[in-house]
Amino acid sequence: MTARLERLRDWLRECTPLSLVILAAGGAALAIGILGTLVFLALEGLTPSTELVETLTSQSEGAILYTAIALGVAAIGSGFLLYKRMPTKAAREASVSGAALGLQAVLFALLLLWFRSGEKFDIFVRLFFSFDVLGPFVDQFLNAAKNTIVMAFLAQALGMVLGLFLAMLVLSNRVAVRAPARAYINFMRGTPLLVQLLIGYLGIVTGLGFREVSVFATATVILGLNAGAYTAEIFRAGIQSLERGQMEASRSLGMSYLQAMRYVVVPQAVRRVIPPLTNEFVILIKDTSLVAFLGLSFVQRELLAWGRDAYAETFNSTPFLVATVGYLLVTLPLIRAVSALERKLRSGLVGIGA
């Protein structure tokens, strides 16, 4: 932390006063435009939605936005005009960054000005920002978020086990072993997940009459079976990316093919496939939303089903916005955690994949 502060101080020392003014102007434009608006909204109250409309269309908000535009334009103009004449690299960075921040502020302010000039701006705000309608649904939101997470993790766990197994089969030299695994993978990748969910649901729960099997469990298994096909391809690519010598060295030490896979090849492949695997998991988390199209029971609803039911009861779209935020709350930390894990795995093992 202190090292980072020190680097910042060095950087600032290299900047010229003019470049810092440009940076400050751009930063201030963005802060005034976005933070200013948010603070203003918070002070005036977020509910009911008519209050929001009143705040956003007020003259004070107009003043905030025009100030942001003025500062932003100044930063853009001076930043882009002057950056080539800056004497140091740091000064050049500061002026370009100032211009970039200014541009973002101007875009934000123009967008908000355009929105609030709309004839039905009040209806738009009521449909998407009526936070007061959420009251009775808050508990269920947490439950739905939990369901989404549980469903995604269970399906991913199943998918990874299945995927590793399928990858082994697909890499076999024998057609009789390889072909069925390949067919399964291609079928799962070649048909829409929604169709798989519907067929599985209609086929197993309704068709075969296993009514005691919950939709949630059925859907989780189908998601896992689908994820298995994608993780199989990821594992296969990871295994094939290893040098042939790893397998040969293992075999020359007397390991069987499976031992070589287990102790040498797969552990290295897993490290290499963490990024594509995360990507696949994030997609899976989002795909749990398709389960909303099956009739989930009340307590088993995931985020989108919750949003849709809340929408149906309130005739208001705010729940969809909240569901969107719910997905981000799950996916963003995951993306961060895994990239941290990846860095850690790499730091000890510079030779691998780096």
Next chain:
Amino acid sequence: MNQDGSLVRLENIHKCFGDNLVLKGIDLAVKPEQVVVVIGPSGSGKSTLLRTINLLEEPTQGRVWFNGTNLTDIRTDLNKMRTQIGLVFQSFNLFPHKTAMGNITVALRKVLKLSDGEARERALEQLEHVGLREKADAYPSQLSGGQQQRVAIARALAMRPKLMLFDEVTSALDPELVKEVLDTMKRLADEGMTMVVVTHEMGFAREVGTRLLFMDDGKVLEDGQPKSIFSNPTDERTKEFLSHVL
């Protein structure tokens, strides 16, 4: 040992890669404690020959006998036989996710079924032997090329093999690191290990080798005492090759 007193016996070995006939009928018997050095131009089939001895390459035709067992018999337990044949590669092929210790112990524990303690003890013994005891906990990426290759040698030796195969093990090393690896191999030869060594190090061939093979185009063209071949090659192609490398 095989019936004829040899440790390794190749009979009429042919090897094709697709249409490419790479080994064209090789007969070779290696006696215990021999150090057989194989030289020859690139692409002549030296690596393929070496890898045929432990059946990493399956010969298209011919038989491989090792220590009284026919390795080319489909019923032979190759995994078990391979524990008796150490192979060291040009590209080291250490396991990058394991420490030097882990590289050596994994096969001891999983193949020879030694206990963790026994495996560690044997690994340390071998690391000591190649002069790298203090690097036991280092990952391959933290070692120099020469050190990595010595760990690879220790890994093979820890299995207590009856035969060691070396495939251009110094070719990927910086010149100043070659000596430490060659010294390790020389000591191994002095201790009586049976070795087949593919190399371009003619000094090693002359001083350590007890027998020299010259290969070209999938055939053994010359087979004899290193000193007499160096001073008096019979085949034209041997002469030409030696004039380039000496």
